Amino acid sequence: xxxxxxxxxxxxxxxxxxxxxxxxxxxxxxxxxxxxxxxxxxxxxxxxxxxxxxxxxxxxxxxxxxxxxxxxxxxxxxxxxxxxxxxxxxxxxxxxxxxxxxxxxxxxxxxxxxxxxxxxxxxxxxxxxxxxxxxxxxxxxxxxxxxxxxxxxxxxxxxxxxxxxxxxxxxxxxxxxxxxxxxxxxxxxxxxxxxxxxxxxxxxxxxxxxxxxxxxxxxxxxxxxxxxxxxxxxxxxxxxxxxxxxxxxxxxxxxxxxxxxxxxxxxxxxxxxxxxxxxxxxxxxxxxxxxxxxxxxxxxxxxxxxxxxxxxxxxxxxxxxxxxxxxxxxxxxxxxxxxxxxxxxxxxxxxxxxxxxxxxxxxxxxxxxxxxxxxxxxxxxxxxxxxxxxxxxxxxxxxxxxxxxxxxxxxxxxxxxxxxxxxxxxxxxxxxxxxxxxxxxxxxxxxxxxxxxxxxxxxxxxxxxxxxxxxxxxxxxxxxxxxxxxxxxxxxxxxxxxxxxxxxxxxxxxxxxxxxxxxxxxxxxxxxxxxxxxxxxxxxxxxxxxxxxxxxxxxxxxxx
Numbered sequence: 001x002x003x004x005x006x007x008x009x010x011x012x013x014x015x016x017x018x019x020x021x022x023x024x025x026x027x028x029x030x031x032x033x034x035x036x037x038x039x040x041x042x043x044x045x046x047x048x049x050x051x052x053x054x055x056x057x058x059x060x061x062x063x064x065x066x067x068x069x070x071x072x073x074x075x076x077x078x079x080x081x082x083x084x085x086x087x088x089x090x091x092x093x094x095x096x097x098x099x100x101x102x103x104x105x106x107x108x109x110x111x112x113x114x115x116x117x118x119x120x121x122x123x124x125x126x127x128x129x130x131x132x133x134x135x136x137x138x139x140x141x142x143x144x145x146x147x148x149x150x151x152x153x154x155x156x157x158x159x160x161x162x163x164x165x166x167x168x169x170x171x172x173x174x175x176x177x178x179x180x181x182x183x184x185x186x187x188x189x190x191x192x193x194x195x196x197x198x199x200x201x202x203x204x205x206x207x208x209x210x211x212x213x214x215x216x217x218x219x220x221x222x223x224x225x226x227x228x229x230x231x232x233x234x235x236x237x238x239x240x241x242x243x244x245x246x247x248x249x250x251x252x253x254x255x256x257x258x259x260x261x262x263x264x265x266x267x268x269x270x271x272x273x274x275x276x277x278x279x280x281x282x283x284x285x286x287x288x289x290x291x292x293x294x295x296x297x298x299x300x301x302x303x304x305x306x307x308x309x310x311x312x313x314x315x316x317x318x319x320x321x322x323x324x325x326x327x328x329x330x331x332x333x334x335x336x337x338x339x340x341x342x343x344x345x346x347x348x349x350x351x352x353x354x355x356x357x358x359x360x361x362x363x364x365x366x367x368x369x370x371x372x373x374x375x376x377x378x379x380x381x382x383x384x385x386x387x388x389x390x391x392x393x394x395x396x397x398x399x400x401x402x403x404x405x406x407x408x409x410x411x412x413x414x415x416x417x418x419x420x421x422x423x424x425x426x427x428x429x430x431x432x433x434x435x436x437x438x439x440x441x442x443x444x445x446x447x448x449x450x451x452x453x454x455x456x457x458x459x460x461x462x463x464x465x466x467x468x469x470x471x472x473x474x475x476x477x478x479x480x481x482x483x484x485x486x487x488x489x490x491x492x493x494x495x496x497x498x499x500x501x502x503x504x505x506x507x508x509x510x511x512x513x514x515x516x517x518x519x520x521x522x523x524x525x526x527x528x529x530x531x532x533x534x535x536x537x538x539x540x541x542x543x544x545x546x547x548x549x550x551x552x553x554x555x556x557x558x559x560x
Contacts (some may be wrong), residue, residue, distance in 0.1 A: 057087040064089065065209050066224040068249045069231040072240060078104045079227055089224035096129035096152035098161060098226060099136040105230050106168065109139040120150035127152065141168030159193050159217035161226060165205055165233045166196040174198030174256065182254055183208075183215040190217070202256035204242075205232045209252045228252070238271025241388070244380035261382040262290045263297055272388065275305040275313070282317050283326045294337035295384035298356070298369050300392045308392060310427035310501050310529040312400050324398050327352055331395045337384045340367055340377035354395050369393065401486075421560065424458040426484035426501030427529045431455040434537070434555025436470050441549030444511045445472025446541060454537065454555045456527070458484075466505070466523070470551070478541060480507030480523045501527040509543035519545040525553070533559055 057074065060067050066089060073079045074087075079101065081087045093101075115134050123130050133150055136142040141164045144150045176198045179186040189197055197217075200206050207228035208214055221229075232253065234240040243250045245261040264286045267273040276299055280286050289295060305313060316325045330352040338348075347355035359368040367374040372391035379386040394400060421429050434452040441447040450472040458464045464484050470476045482505030502525070509521040525539025535557045543549045 057081045057085065059086045060089060063248075064224075065249060065252065066228050068243050068247055069207075069228040070224065073105075073227050073231060078230065079223075087223065089227075090222050092155040092220040093161075093223055093226050094152065095142070095150065095154050095156045095160075096127075096133060098156045098164070098221070099142055099152075100129050100132040101226060101230060102136045102139075102141045102164070102168070103132040105234065106139060106141070107135075109141075109168070111138040112140040113138055116148075118148075120144050120148055120152075122149045123152055136164075136168075139168060140170075141165065155220040157218050158215070158221045158225065159189060159197065161221045161229055162200050162206060162217075163193045163196040165229055166200040166203070169203075169233060169236060171196070171199035171203045171205070171236075174200075174202040182206075182213065182256065184211075184213045185215055185217070188217050189215065193217070200256075201254055203236050204253060204256055205229060205236060206254040206256070207232060207252050208254060212252050212254060235270075241270055241272070241376060241379040241386070242266060244378075245382060246380055263293075263295060263381045263384050263386060264289045266379065266381050266386065267297075267299060272301045273299055275302045276300060279305075279313075279316065279325060279329060283322065283329050285326065285329055289333070289383075291383065293335075293383040295351075296334040296336060296338040297384065297386050298332045298334075298372070298374070298389045298393065299386050300332070300372070300389055301375070304372070304389065304391050306530075309400065310527070311423050311425070314423050314428070316400075324400075327395050327398050328392070331356070331393050339385060340374065340387065343367055352395055354397070356393060418459045420457055420459060422458040422460075424460070424464050424484040425462055425486050426464075426503055426527050427535060428559040429456050429458045429464070430535050430537075430557030430559045432535075432537075432555050432557030434468070434553050437552040437554075439550040439552060441543075441545075441547045443545045443547040444474045444476040444509070444543055444549045445470040446476050446478075446509075446543050446549040446551040448472055448551075452553060452555065454553065454557060456535075456537075456557065464503070465507075466503075468553070470553075475512045476543060476549075477510040477512060478507065478521050478523070478543070479510070480505040480521050480541075482523065501529070503527065503539075509545065511543075511545055517545050519543050529559075535559055 057070065060070050064070075070079065070087060070089065074081070079087075115137050119125070119130070119134065123133055127133075129152060133142070133152060137144070142150075174195070174197075176194045179189065179194065179198055179201070182201055183189075197206070197215075206215070207225065208216070209225070209228075228249075231240060231243075235242050243253065264277070264280060267280075268277045280289065289297070315321055316328070331350050331354060333351040334348055334356075335351060343358050343360065345358055345360045348358050349355050356369050360366075361368070367377065367387075369387075369389060370391075370393055372389040372393060374387045375390050376388040379388070423429065432454050434454045436446065436448070436450045436452050438447040438449055450470050452468055452470040454466070454468040456464050456466050462484055464482050466478075466480050466482055468478050470478070482503040485502045485504075504524040506523070507521045509519045511517040511519070520543075522542045522544075523539050525537060528536040530536055536555075537557060538552070538554045541551055541553060
């Protein structure tokens with residue numbers, strides 16, 4: 001078996017020690033400098049409407065039924081007006097135009113199929129919407145007609161728009177036999193669309209104006225109606241918040257799944273706040289935030305919680321850390337209903353009794369709370385207001401790095417009880433795949449470039465076992481016992497903060513061939529939690545067999 005380099009055992013030992021030392025020393029992940037003024041994106045992110053409106057469309061008056069939908073999407077560059085400053089909300093939308101809207105709203109959607117090389121016969125390569133049509137087809141939203149035609153200039157019926165969004169989002173469910181309870185004209189829904197309309201209905205995607213029970217499935221979709229449907233689709237994805245119940249526009253949303261209007265219910269209905277909702281239940285604060293109030297809540301998104309140091313969320317949910325959790329959550333709540341326009345620079349006292357610092361950037365129309373940025377303002381609830389923020393606020397008297405660890409129990413008062421699969425100081429247990437890069441030797445698969453299966457199984461607070469197998473001509477099984485060290489903040493990439501969790505260990509290497517060989521294994525590496533579900537890992541391994549094999553292992557694990 002060939003090798004890249006041939007080193008002596010002494011040099012290999014030095015390499016392992018050097019790599020191990022590197023994993024323990026602080027690591028900083030650098031991020032490119034960014035402009036203070038973000039470049040508008042074609043796709044809305046969770047950082048949606050800024051605190052005040054910045055888009056004016058002369059024919060969309062303040063009392064126009066679809067203004068909240070249109071305004072929010074215009075501020076996120078999903079839709080736009082005409083050069084004369086109008087939006088023309090009642091103008092029908094063609095299939096090509098709807099494809100262009102889908103391309104802007106769902107530009108990050110994965111492709112599920114591929115358009116044939118020739119494309120649709122009635123969409124020339126130089127047609128203005130050719131790329132949008134191809135994209136809408138390949139990500140699963142729109143399809144063509146028999147005969148390989150798309151009919152780009154045909155006005156799209158409302159039912160086709162609903163089916164396109166329901167299909168593209170992969171919605172399922174809904175009892176087709178109950179459609180008549182939602183729509184007076186349910187019998188007019190084409191048979192091919194019945195299932196998709198039922199799924200869109202229970203998903204709260206459908207918006208009917210002026211009569212919420214009149215679907216008008218074959219009527220041409222207008223620009224205002226298209227904006228309403230797209231808005232609801234983005235709500236379903238958790239990228240926008242539901243229209244506030246006190247706005248007239250909310251009465252035209254077909255409520256297939258009723259949503260409460262208090263702060264807790266609105267948070268629970270959004271995919272952006274599932275972590276916050278869970279922690280409120282753990283802390284026993286849901287009943288309080290469902291009281292009349294009013295309250296203002298600076299609500300961290302799931303991404304904000306995921307950016308906390310490894311294992312912090314798990315620790316906060318332990319009974320012994322409930323006091324700290326309650327303090328953190330109450331630090332996000334302010335008595336009274338305070339809109340973004342009512343916020344002023346300076347201190348604002350929270351329900352925890354400690355103030356947060358409000359900063360107003362008038363030039364960029366941006367509000368910050370301590371170091372967190374308000375990414376969506378003024379989500380109105382029946383008992384207050386929610387402002388979504390991109391970081392978790394930590395009270396000055398709470399040190400999250402010193403939270404009590406999850407209990408492990410003892411056997412004789414000094415020896416920790418072994419609990420296979422538990423989280424360690426370095427984070428959660430996982431199983432995953434990796435790639436190996438051979439550095440030295442030619443005795444086992446460790447010395448070559450090969451595919452590997454990896455795992456980490458926590459045993460105690462500090463100890464884990466990391467069985468893995470590297471496949472190759474001489475497949476190698478590695479079973480090291482590792483010491484997992486405390487995580488440390490590694491720096492930020494954009495708005496995301498990461499932590500690293502070093503580990504070192506030793507164990508046994510088993511070469512699987514006709515003559516099974518055993519040898520000493522040394523390992524050292526780092527885990528980088530990427531949120532609650534995944535962990536990035538990298539390690540250097542040295543197996544002392546007939547020869548000394550050294551390799552670098554880089555992988556991704558799924559947490560359990």
